[in-house]
Amino acid sequence: MLNIVDNCAMACSYCVLQNHYDEAVIAVPTNLKAKLAEVELNPAKRYRIGTGEYSDSLLWGNKNDILADLCDFARAHPNAIIELKTKSANVGWILENGIPANVCCSWSLNPQTIVANEEHKTASLDRRLQAARAVADKGVKVGFHFHPMMYFEGWEAEYQALMARVVAMFKPEEVLWISLGCVTMLKGFAQDFRLKYSHSKLLQMETETTPDGKITYAFAVREGLYRNALAALAPWKDQVFQYLCMEHKPMWDSVMGFAYPSMGEFDDAFNASAFAKL
Numbered sequence: 001m002l003n004i005v006d007n008c009a010m011a012c013s014y015c016v017l018q019n020h021y022d023e024a025v026i027a028v029p030t031n032l033k034a035k036l037a038e039v040e041l042n043p044a045k046r047y048r049i050g051t052g053e054y055s056d057s058l059l060w061g062n063k064n065d066i067l068a069d070l071c072d073f074a075r076a077h078p079n080a081i082i083e084l085k086t087k088s089a090n091v092g093w094i095l096e097n098g099i100p101a102n103v104c105c106s107w108s109l110n111p112q113t114i115v116a117n118e119e120h121k122t123a124s125l126d127r128r129l130q131a132a133r134a135v136a137d138k139g140v141k142v143g144f145h146f147h148p149m150m151y152f153e154g155w156e157a158e159y160q161a162l163m164a165r166v167v168a169m170f171k172p173e174e175v176l177w178i179s180l181g182c183v184t185m186l187k188g189f190a191q192d193f194r195l196k197y198s199h200s201k202l203l204q205m206e207t208e209t210t211p212d213g214k215i216t217y218a219f220a221v222r223e224g225l226y227r228n229a230l231a232a233l234a235p236w237k238d239q240v241f242q243y244l245c246m247e248h249k250p251m252w253d254s255v256m257g258f259a260y261p262s263m264g265e266f267d268d269a270f271n272a273s274a275f276a277k278l
Ligand code: SF4
Pocket: 008, 009, 010, 011, 012, 014, 015, 016, 017, 054, 055, 056, 087, 122
């Protein structure tokens, strides 16, 4: 994971960055090229490198040449897939300039009900999908993260409609991966969240603590969310790499019918599928 920009302006209610940074200052680097020059990759290995752990990868466009520098880095490292993960529709620079084949744009998607209530300053679902379609039309590979999935009134129909819309809008060869994951919070953050967003329905249901001490929905609730989504994604079962995010073997066995024995084997399968589509 490359940490490019510090902090985000999108204000998702569930975003842990609220507790991570003391001030509402967003730092876009001015020397990314120099920082990237220090990154050492083994040419014999394959990498997937995310860029949005502490911000949104496309929110700032090419400010301070960050996208241009990432593209140069990608050209120098064809054994790496660089992921630009976003909830924005800010693809103007990419459409105008093009990007190397090993730079993928990915969108975090949720039904518009969740976008409107919990993802406050993000692009609407329609705008995100239009942006994804626009870059795919330019030959850019895309990915989709249905994460964090949430439980709310009407979730079955809204998630099914969202998955069906994605399947109808894109060809499987355009899509490198799909991930599914449920809302997960550090315990302290969940307590703050309940105080700050008392109107939110997000955590007003049964939760459990994960083996690494985080709060998430009860197993059966997550299982239902995943099964519902995977049923709608069934047309792409063997054509688009689909995986569960931050879930352990029992959930994989239950909803995927198998589990990778190790992270290394997961990475190998992921890379084999993604690089074959570039
Ligand atoms: S877009 Fe991502 S980084 Fe930005 S506020 Fe939302 S969850 Fe946080």
